[in-house]
Amino acid sequence: MRIDHDIHTHTLFSSCCYDPLATMKAFVERAHELGHRILGISNHLWDERVPGASAWYRGQTVDYGFEGKYAIPADTLGVKVLFGTETEYCGKDDNLGMLASTAARFDYVLVPHTHTHMKNFVIRESSDVAGYRDRLAAGIIEKFPELSPEMADRMASTLKYAEVRALIGAGATVDEEKYLADFCFSSFESLMKNGEFRKMAASVPTLIAHPFYPCGITRDEKARVFAFIMEQKDRLYADFAECASLGVGLDVNIGTYGRPENGFADDPMVAVMRVAVEAGCRFAFGTDTHSVAGLDAIRKGDAISAAIGITGGMLADPVS
Ligand SMILES: [Zn+2]
Numbered sequence: 461m462r463i464d465h466d467i468h469t470h471t472l473f474s475s476c477c478y479d480p481l482a483t484m485k486a487f488v489e490r491a492h493e494l495g496h497r498i499l500g501i502s503n504h505l506w507d508e509r510v511p512g513a514s515a516w517y518r519g520q521t522v523d524y525g526f527e528g529k530y531a532i533p534a535d536t537l538g539v540k541v542l543f544g545t546e547t548e549y550c551g552k553d554d555n556l557g558m559l560a561s562t563a564a565r566f567d568y569v570l571v572p573h574t575h576t577h578m579k580n581f582v583i584r585e586s587s588d589v590a591g592y593r594d595r596l597a598a599g600i601i602e603k604f605p606e607l608s609p610e611m612a613d614r615m616a617s618t619l620k621y622a623e624v625r626a627l628i629g630a631g632a633t634v635d636e637e638k639y640l641a642d643f644c645f646s647s648f649e650s651l652m653k654n655g656e657f658r659k660m661a662a663s664v665p666t667l668i669a670h671p672f673y674p675c676g677i678t679r680d681e682k683a684r685v686f687a688f689i690m691e692q693k694d695r696l697y698a699d700f701a702e703c704a705s706l707g708v709g710l711d712v713n714i715g716t717y718g719r720p721e722n723g724f725a726d727d728p729m730v731a732v733m734r735v736a737v738e739a740g741c742r743f744a745f746g747t748d749t750h751s752v753a754g755l756d757a758i759r760k761g762d763a764i765s766a767a768i769g770i771t772g773g774m775l776a777d778p779v780s
Pocket residue numbers: 546572575669670
């Protein structure tokens with residue numbers, strides 16, 4: 461299928477966008493050149509009415525995000541422009557970053573459940589890493605008793621997650637990839653049960669952003685996470701069936717398909733999404749681009765849709 465839409469894009473209104481040319485106007489022009497029927501803007505937003513925003517989200521409020529809506533040019537060159545958002549779901553404490561009533565102000569909402577790079581916000585650090593930081597803080601206090609426990613904790617928390625894991629090395633007791641796979645399941649399942657999410661799904665087109673895709677790890681680590689996920693194929697099927705019954709779509713996120721050889725046939729993300737097809741899910745494609753040039757990646761979607769087996773009749777609201 462030739463993909464004629466892109467529902468997952470980030471312009472300058474998202475803090476993670478570093479392309480100074482990534483304006484609404486530039487996106488619309490490029491979407492027109494690519495022959496898109498629909499372009500959806502989905503900047504990261506955390507509803508200021510929901511407590512618990514991380515420091516990174518605190519500036520990305522709904523009021524701020526709506527400035528982006530006003531930047532959509534009057535003439536969209538025949539492209540249907542949808543004003544959506546990518547909010548957040550913190551599986552760690554079952555906290556959805558947007559109220560259903562706020563979501564209704566958008567054309568659609570993407571809800572990610574696997575921003576696993578956001579440690580101690582979306583996902584708790586593994587017990588190995590948390591335990592190492594505790595020991596580190598205790599050691600700092602022992603050497604420098606003049607420091608307060610808060611100072612020692614702050615110092616111990618500055619090391620990156622991967623750095624701490626490297627220091628733990630062979631002493632690890634947690635299988636990190638198994639831990640991430642378990643989290644992908646548990647966060648998806650708690651999201652499907654979340655009352656606010658169910659209200660949202662009933663009132664505005666809602667899609668899961670990059671479902672079951674663990675963010676912030678290497679390609680080899682991802683392959684292990686996906687292997688653990690596919691070991692529980694029946695559970696995956698049941699989760700997708702639940703999603704389909706709520707009328708929630710899935711974002712086919714181009715950036716999460718890293719193995720183009722053999723027409724993406726061997727891509728682990730494709731294997732996951734084939735289960736979603738079996739379970740009756742519906743889909744919309746997105747590049748998750750943070751730059752104008754990144755919009756071009758949608759062409760990979762043609763081969764990805766074929767590999768997964770997605771046909772025109774399986775498209776989700778708001779691109780169906
Ligand atoms: Zn995302």
